[in-house]
């Protein structure tokens with residue numbers, strides 16, 4: 001929690017440079033138009049509304065982070081965007097065309113490690129290329145280019161069990177990018193990594209994003225990660241999942257870990273924190289039942 005005494009620039013007082021940056025971003029073509037998407041699931045306890053009336057747009061080469069409390073529908077949203085789940089209502093346009101299922105224009109990286117354990121790094125990255133009819137030699141040379149981009153050319157012939165968690169996720173990114181999607185969908189891709197590896201992966205991802213014509217939609221729980229990576233942050237509320245705010249991130253590019261303590265970074269993070277945990281929001285759910293399991297007189301404070 002950020003101390004309220006900290007003097008931060010108000011998030012709403014955007015500087016002219018930030019306003020100009022977003023004016024430029026808004027001039028880019030729309031790549032994704034999410035129109036009033038709702039999703040209901042049937043469950044033994046009755047219907048669950050995971051998403052209600054969710055609308056937002058994303059411009060080409062934008063980096064959008066999506067945050068929100070657990071259960072607010074982030075994974076459901078990204079699965080609908082990937083075409084792995086169908087919306088109960090609403091419409092999804094990619095490059096102006098309605099889409100209703102998975103397609104090569106969207107690639108996905110999940111939180112868990114999803115590489116095929118029986119294939120080498122190179123074969124994992126080649127997999128999608130071969131499925132889409134590329135000849136062996138072409139698939140191989142393209143796969144190697146993507147493996148080089150994620151800095152793993154020396155590990156091209158090893159199997160996933162021989163890689164660290166961070167390396168596995170770099171292969172998963174290379175595998176998704178090899179199919180040349182327009183949009184890269186990432187559902188907490190670094191959630192299982194330790195803090196140091198995670199920071200390194202964030203920096204790799206920003207470098208890749210700069211070099212490849214790709215739009216990124218990145219789900220995270222981590223506010224630092226959202227502010228460090230994003231152009232904008234979509235904040236979802238829960239019960240039912242709906243849009244609370246689409247925040248324009250004032251932190252300038254190029255990003256570097258030194259910015260973590262800059263006034264803009266702290267202001268954006270404080271604003272996100274306020275949106276996710278509004279004052280007075282601590283619910284009874286957060287309280288554990290009080291069971292004493294220590295002797296009287298041994299209290300800690």
Ligand SMILES: Nc1ncnc2c1ncn2[C@@H]1O[C@H](COP(=O)(O)OP(=O)(O)OP(=O)(O)O)[C@@H](O)[C@H]1O
Nearest residue numbers: 041042043048050069070071072073074075076077
């Ligand atoms: N296949 C399903 N069947 C029934 N309910 C589901 C299904 N998938 C998700 N839900 C419900 O939809 C809501 C949103 O779930 P979702 O997994 O999208 O949340 P999330 O924001 O990704 O959560 P987390 O941060 O914990 O990953 C939850 O109430 C969940 O129980």
Ligand SMILES: [Mg+2]
Nearest residue numbers: 074075076187
């Ligand atoms: Mg999720």
